[in-house]
Amino acid sequence: MSRFYDRIVSQVRTLTPYQPGKPIDELQRELGLARISKLASNENPLGCSPKVVAAIEQALPNLARYPDGNAYYFKQKLAAHLGVQPGQILPGNGSNEVLELVVRTFAGPGDEVIYDQYAFAVYPLSTRAAGATGVAVPAKDYAHDLSAMADAITARTKVIFLANPNNPTGTLFDTATFEQFMQRVPEQVIVVLDEAYYEYVQVADYPDGLDYLSRYPNLLVSRTFSKVYGLAGVRLGYLVGDAEIIDYLNRVREPFNVNTLAQVAGMAALDDKDFVAESVELNRDNMAWFTAALTTLKLAYIPSSGNFVTVHTGADTARINQSLLQQGVIVRPLTGYGMAEWLRISIGTRDELEHCVDALQEACRV
Ligand SMILES: Cc1ncc(COP(=O)(O)O)c(C=O)c1O
Structure with a gap:
């Protein structure tokens, strides 16, 4: 010791x-x-777009300068791509960082954070690091049991993590199940809908988190450039949600959390459909x-x-x-x-x- x-x-x-x-x-x-x-980290086997490589090469002479701490151009471009306002976006050093920022902002000792029994490891890790109590809800056939997760809400619940699809099980919940769940969540409880694998989903009845943001200000959606965009190595992810919540999360994040290469890579990646x-x-x-x-x-x-x-x-x-x-x-x-x-x-x-x-x-x- x-x-x-x-x-x-x-x-x-x-x-x-x-x-x-x-x-x-x-x-x-x-x-x-x-x-x-x-085949261990769910990376893109094709690498990343050649457009991203070219954009990174072009940005290399500027490495002596700090990044744009507000990620202005990246947020403008991503906002247009998603159909949201730039003020609704919090970019992060991977989506990992924004997930952690949510816990740090909303939960501390005495508070509870709910997630699935087979939740992505970062949810319990950041919950414990914040001194909050994790509540792991038993899964049903390896998938989230959203009804049991809603039953687990108490006066101490601050944050609920959902991953759709879930890692490591790959399971999905559908629109009706998600809507029923959201109706049961009190408006002061934050729901983080982690859509790291959003682009891969092939089923029609998939609830796109962004469609629910105006109805549920307590909903935050996270996505990443690490998977389908093939940029796990540059670390770039983001959270989308209510502008007031994003403003508070912005106060907790590091001033230069998203580096210059990640910002230019993200913009170029969005261009290569x-x-x-x-x-x-x-x-x-x-x-x-x-x-x-x-x-x-x-x-x-x-x-x-x-x-x-x-x-x-x-x-x-x-x-x-x-x-x-x-x-x-x-x-x-x-x-x-x-x-x-x-x-x-x-x-x-x-x-x-x-x-x-x-x-x-x-x-x-x-
Ligand atoms: C469900 C889920 N969320 C978030 C992440 C974090 O990804 P990143 O920090 O690279 O954006 C991963 C990575 O494997 C994941 O599987």
């Missing part, structure tokens, strides 16, 4: 760090493998191919609306994961999510997925 242990605020002492996917370099160093397929369409199409086709292959391998999975699928690998999951790593395939074990018998696998290129299927076949053979 370090000599600083007693000085660390109690809510931080008990935190377990977020587990990122194993970096490619690390596995290459460890095993010296030539071929590595990283073909790249987004191509990424969505690839994901749809490869999801169909990969899930068919899983069925052939007799591996059950949770049908997913995101760019990943969670696969049931059973009691032998730790060994299977180890075998996949030895074969150069990095996927995401879900023990930290209370899903020790499952692996989450991102939808990569066909080549990466073939590598994964071969490795799974080998790993499951024993």
Whole structure:
């Protein structure tokens, strides 16, 4: 135990760090493998748009200057793209940052934050870091049980996190379920609707969070450039909501939270609609191919609306994961999510997925 242990605020002492996917370099160093397929972090296998690369190159000579702390041009462009006012947007260093800012702004010791049993790890992490109490509501068939989540609201509830689709399960809730839920939430309770995988959703009955903002000022919608836009490395995400709430969140954020390259990358990414369409199409086709292959391998999975699928690998999951790593395939074990018998696998290129299927076949053979 370090000599600083007693000085660390109690809510931080008990935190377990977020587990990122194993970096490619690390596995290459460890095993010296030539071929590595990283399918652990739901990244875009196509990379990002060439327009983004060109915009970043053009911005490189200006790195000595601080970024625009207000992200003026980025917000103007994004607002026009989304059909909202720039004052309704809070850009962040990934959507991760804006999710955390919401908790820090609205919840502290004695307050409750509600999320699903299989919620994205950042919700419980930021709740605990703020000293608030997390209320994990049991899922129904691995999906959010919105009715049970509404039942869990108390006088102490400050924030409710919903992810649609959810990570790590890929599950979705429909319009009617969402509307019934929102009607039950008191107006002073903040609902964060996390739409990190929004662009990948193919079903018609999907509630687009932005459509509900004028009806529910307590609703905040988060989205990201990390997934379909392929910009996980530059860190860019945002929150959209009531301008007054955004104004308060702005007071808590760091002055230069979104760097110059992220701002220009985001603007260029919005211009390349073909790249987004191509990424969505690839994901749809490869999801169909990969899930068919899983069925052939007799591996059950949770049908997913995101760019990943969670696969049931059973009691032998730790060994299977180890075998996949030895074969150069990095996927995401879900023990930290209370899903020790499952692996989450991102939808990569066909080549990466073939590598994964071969490795799974080998790993499951024993
Ligand atoms: C549901 C969900 N929300 C938010 C994020 C955070 O993404 P980022 O901080 O890269 O925008 C992720 C990343 O995997 C996610 O799965």
